[in-house]
Amino acid sequence: MNLKETLHNTEKFLAERMPVEKMNYASMVQKKEVPVHGLAWGYYMGGLAMFFFMVQIATGLMLLFYYQPTVSDAHASVEFITDQIPAGALVRNVHAWASSLMIGSVLIHLLTAFAMKAFEKPRELTWVTGVLLLGITFGFGFTGYLLPWHQIAVNATKIGLQTIEEIGGYLPGQMAEWPRLAKEIIQGEASVGQATLSRFFSLHVIILPLAIFGVLGFHLVSVQLHGMSKGIDAKPRRLEKFFPTFLLKDLRVWGIAFMVLFILGACLPFESLFAYPLFEPFDPKGSTPDGIKPEWYFFWVYYPLELLPLWVILVGSTLLAGVLLATPWIFKNTNRQSLRLIAIAAGIYLIIMTLFGENIYHLFKG
Amino acid sequence: MRTNPFITGFTALAALAFGGTAHAYPEFQKYVSQKSGRTVNCAMCHMHSDGPEGAAPGQIGHLTMGEQAELGRARAAFEPHANVKSPILNAFGNHIINSLGKKQFLEMRVTPSELANKLPKDSDLDVDGITDVDEYLTGTHPLIKSDGRPWLLFKVNLAANLGQIVLMLAATVLGLWGLHHLLHGFDVATRLQDNDEESG
Structure with missing residues (x-):
């Protein structure tokens, strides 16, 4: 295949995935329809994740007025917000709860989208951007955990960064140094300290939000351009209008x-x-x-990490990331029934490790 | 090997009673940990989480002359209601000494559960709706409003905030009702416009 052909194929691929001719009110709103069937509740999960994200932005901006990203003042400023600022405890608590609910919604959204085969052509890029959004959301959780600068925050971050460094032991040659360098870049100094807090703060309030706005923008436009996926193999019970019927139901769920x-x-x-x-x-x-x-949203990988050799987790995580990103091509010919079974198995694993991971750990480690 | 900060804390509390002689009383830590199943440390009763020995704020080595005098008065508080304010104890630690006196407190080391029976039943220093006695028994902090058994805190806060919750529910329902009509209005207007365009 020569360069001209490659460019032509790329253009064709992108034109099918981003049909800009549909970028108008009639296609994206007026004529858009949503199938009604047994799994239709899954259509609400993406919107729910976005609702919690909007809550995070609103409450996060409020917290920014008082939070001090320094090792000497971070914890005191969080206590000040909680104890002295009117409604400060409510805003901070809503921020904490919404972060967990957002990650929960994103995970359920991923599983339902997988079960409904919502990654089918021409929605491959919608799926890939969704996986990237999941990664960014986990990044928000990891960086936000350190900011209150309490015992669990700093010590858990130390363990997380230490794990990154240990990866070097499994890599060949010069690559063995890369995880240590990555850890140093993230940490910023010899141990978790002011430089780490500054970097995590920048990531949490500037870099990750910018990244999520870009990826989420593409994801949402893509969803609107292609409409809702069919979701099931059989014919849906009926189709309902996106505007205003589905939108109103969505707003009720948000309420x-x-x-x-x-x-x-x-x-x-x-x-x-x-x-x-x-x-x-x-x-x-x-x-x-x-x-x-x-x-809690890292328990599914944390407890296996405590029980199994690091290389097993590394191979497993790399495979998982690869499979998630390549899902539209790997499962192209898989029927929805099989996808549903895989999604149910993954969901059961996540629930068991989240609720009983600690018990399982004690069962094996005593 | 790590030292248990809770034991260090109770050692220092005992040192208060015996004029500097340190005695370990792990009975209280064992009792609270076993009864509650939670990790607790010296900060339940002390200013510093590692106890009073050391030079950090809230520890003996960091006290000013005035605070040392305060500490001396606290050390002599063998009987209840002496109204002392030891600079190395937090409000709950001082509450114990003021309510019971050090003599009675030290006698309880053989029956640490008695501490819950002897402390005032209605005292709630952090005003979180859970009494200090219950917080001691459940291993949560009697001075941190956000710390308590989750279900208990939920019930107490639900009762306290019921008015705001009802108002918020009303605002949400009314807001959705308004949006419902607004969006239906847009829909009808758009359809009418389309019909006009088709017929025109």
Whole structure:
């Protein structure tokens, strides 16, 4: 294949995935229809994830007014927000709950989109950008965890960064140095300190938001251009109009999500789910308290990491990332029933490791 | 090997009573940990999470002359209601000493569960709706409002915020109702316009 042919094929591929001729009100809103069937609830998960993301932006901007990204003041500023600022505790708690709910929604969205074969041609790039959004969302979680600068935040980040460095032991030649260099770039100094906090803060409030705006923009335009995927092999019960029928239902789901979030934010401090010594300010000279672990959405990889050799997790994670990104091509000819079974198995694994990962760890390690 | 900061803390609390002689009382730590299943440390009663020994803020080596005098008065508080304010104890630690006196507190080391029986039942220092006695028994911090058994905190906060929740629910329902009509209005207007264009 010569260069001209390659360019022509690329142009054709992109033109099919981004049909700009459909970029008008009639195609994207007026004529858009949504299939109604047993799995149709999955269509609401993407919007729900976006709702929680918008809550994160609103509450995050409010927290930015008072949060101090310095090792001396970070924890005190978080306490100040919680104890002194009117509604500060509510805003901070809603931010914490919405982050977990956003990641939960994104994971369910991924599984339902997979089960509905929503990555089918011409939606391959919609799927790939969705996987990238999942990675960025995890990045938000990892970087945001450090910002309050308490015991669990700093010690868990140390463990996470240490794991990156250990990858070098499994790489050949010059590549063995790359993870250490990556860790140094992220950490910024010999140990987790001011440079790390500054970098995590920049990532959390500037770099990742810019990245997510770009990728999410493409993802949303792509969804609107191609419409909702068919979702099932059989004929849907009926088709309903996107505007206003589906949009109104979507808004009702957002209303319910908002109320759940408000009640959680007002009534159940996120911190109450952890033992209190973990929330004391980080003391570099103090002993490491028991119970250090990442946020719940990393349990699916954290507990296997504690139980199995690192190389097993590395191979598994690399394969998983590759399979996720290449899903539209790997599962091109797989029927929806099989995809549904895979999605259910993945969901069961995530639930078991999240709820019982610690018990499984103690079962094997004593 | 790591030292247990909770034991260090109770050692220092005992040192208060015996004028500097350190005695370890792991019974309280064992009792709270076993009963609650949670990790606790010296910050439950002390200013510093590693206890009073050391030179960090809240520890003996960091005290000013005035604070040392305060500490001396606290050390002599063998009887209850002495109204002392030890600079190395937090509000809960001082609450224990002021409520029971050091003599009674030290006697409890053989029956640490008695501490919950002897402390005032209605005291709630962090005003989170869970009494200090319950927080001691459940291994949560009596001075941190956001720390408590999640279900208990949820029930208490739900009752306290019910008014705001009802108002927010009303605002959400009304907002959705308004949006519903607004979007239907747009839909009808668009269809009418389309019909006009088709007929015209």
